[in-house]
Amino acid sequence: MLTFAEENYLKAIYHLSDGGKKGVATNDVSHAMRTKPASVTDMMQKLGEKGVIEYRKYYGVHLTEDGRKLALQTIRKQRIWEVFLVEKLKFSWDEVHEVADELEHVRSQILVQRLDEYLGYPKFDPHGDPIPDEFGEVKSRPRFPLSELEVGASGQIVAVKDSSAAFLKYLDKVGAYIGARIKVLDKVEFDGSVEILVDGKKSIFMSKDVAMNILVMQ
Amino acid sequence: MLTFAEENYLKAIYHLSDGGKKGVATNDVSHAMRTKPASVTDMMQKLGEKGVIEYRKYYGVHLTEDGRKLALQTIRKQRIWEVFLVEKLKFSWDEVHEVADELEHVRSQILVQRLDEYLGYPKFDPHGDPIPDEFGEVKSRPRFPLSELEVGASGQIVAVKDSSAAFLKYLDKVGAYIGARIKVLDKVEFDGSVEILVDGKKSIFMSKDVAMNILVMQ
DNA sequence: ATTATTTTTTAGTATAGTCTAAAATGGTAT
DNA sequence: ATACCATTTTAGACTATACTAAAAAATAAT
Numbered sequence A, B: 001m002l003t004f005a006e007e008n009y010l011k012a013i014y015h016l017s018d019g020g021k022k023g024v025a026t027n028d029v030s031h032a033m034r035t036k037p038a039s040v041t042d043m044m045q046k047l048g049e050k051g052v053i054e055y056r057k058y059y060g061v062h063l064t065e066d067g068r069k070l071a072l073q074t075i076r077k078q079r080i081w082e083v084f085l086v087e088k089l090k091f092s093w094d095e096v097h098e099v100a101d102e103l104e105h106v107r108s109q110i111l112v113q114r115l116d117e118y119l120g121y122p123k124f125d126p127h128g129d130p131i132p133d134e135f136g137e138v139k140s141r142p143r144f145p146l147s148e149l150e151v152g153a154s155g156q157i158v159a160v161k162d163s164s165a166a167f168l169k170y171l172d173k174v175g176a177y178i179g180a181r182i183k184v185l186d187k188v189e190f191d192g193s194v195e196i197l198v199d200g201k202k203s204i205f206m207s208k209d210v211a212m213n214i215l216v217m218q
Numbered sequence C: 001a002t003t004a005t006t007t008t009t010t011a012g013t014a015t016a017g018t019c020t021a022a023a024a025t026g027g028t029a030t
Numbered sequence D: 001a002t003a004c005c006a007t008t009t010t011a012g013a014c015t016a017t018a019c020t021a022a023a024a025a026a027t028a029a030t
Helices: A004-016 A025-034 A035-047 A065-088 A096-103 A108-120 A165-175 A208-212 B004-018 B028-031 B037-050 B065-088 B098-102 B110-116 B165-174 B208-212
Strands: A053-055 A062-063 A143-145 A154-160 A181-187 A196-197 A203-204 A215-218 B053-054 B062-063 B143-145 B154-160 B181-187 B194-198 B201-207 B213-218
Touching: A004 A025, A004 A035, A004 A062, A025 A035, A035 A053, A035 A062, A035 A165, A062 A065, A065 A096, A065 A108, A208 A215, B004 B028, B004 B037, B004 B062, B004 B065, B028 B037, B037 B053, B037 B062, B065 B098, B065 B110, B201 B213, B208 B213
Parallel strands: none
Antiparallel strands: A053 A062, A143 A215, A154 A181, A154 A215, A181 A196, A196 A203, B053 B062, B143 B213, B154 B181, B154 B213, B181 B194, B194 B201
């Protein structure tokens, strides 16, 4: 049985590793979890002993198959709750996050099952993210450069093409990050630069060069 | 801000003190919370420092007005969630407890408000317990001896008239306790003895003498 | 009223999760 | 190849919550 914190770390690793494919650095987890690297190391060792990640000192971590399934169980719960909050309780999509982050940890299979049934077995959450099934299967959706999104379209940043420090630092500075929900507010015909809204809050203006190197999913 | 554990202790004290009226013994809290008395003492000191209870060594605790309000906020959330679980998700009334005990700790005023609205501002939970309003007001309902309940009627054990060790030990042995949800299954005309169902699970047969000393609320 | 019993508290320990500061490692750049 | 730098890990500390065992206080019994 995983604790709240363990579930959250696992979820973060899942997202950072693009669904368990890639290895993830301590620093990135630390950033995503808003904890210090030292705390991450502690947790990585614990999760390693539990067999949900493969942990090699100084080389970051990989999810094991068990870890992937557990992460997806949490993500499933989170997304089902988000559907509930938006569809039934009329939350706006930017309000649901913190609440769902708590609800997702409620330990009751029956609860999730009944809720899923009550909601009519939704396949995607309010942000368009797929809801994994009970067995950890996710229908993956195509990803493409942010530059190809039309004005008004929403998506989520899922990866970067260019992973140079310069580029990543820039993204960090402007507040774009893997996992961010975005919406295209405006697009300049002339040079292909775009203005996007991040997480329903912050608006960012970026060149086409930058937009081409950010991969999104709808 | 209270932690989960603090909220739970406060809730237990509220119930044991009959809504904050009476003082509560360490041992009783320990029993209700299924923790050891030493742990209770620790927590009582902490809650005392936070000003939500009045704690006098060796003399048990009283809720302060702040404490009472906080306890009622948690109870309000719990009962609203119970209504949701039973009415919308088709849980049976004996299934809701553990789940609601987790849901009640989700920290979001908006969530409770919206849920309350979604459920049509219910006044009582599935067990018939009143749902306190946002300001900590509870419509109290009359309490009376279990012996006066008719066959088929449900209620909750809220107090004992006779608090002798012998009587309490007996109640403990048969599995009756303050807070238990009960339903009268049968009543013998001849001697007034009754058979009750505790928490939808365990059936207990008791003499009229016993039933007269158990106070229930509907 | 003194002893015995029960209840409560203290003291010391454990686990989970976090932190800071310092040490270790790996990768990069000369 | 070595020195530097960023990253990562270790070490030690802290808070929250629980525990056990022993001491202290209140209560009951003689």
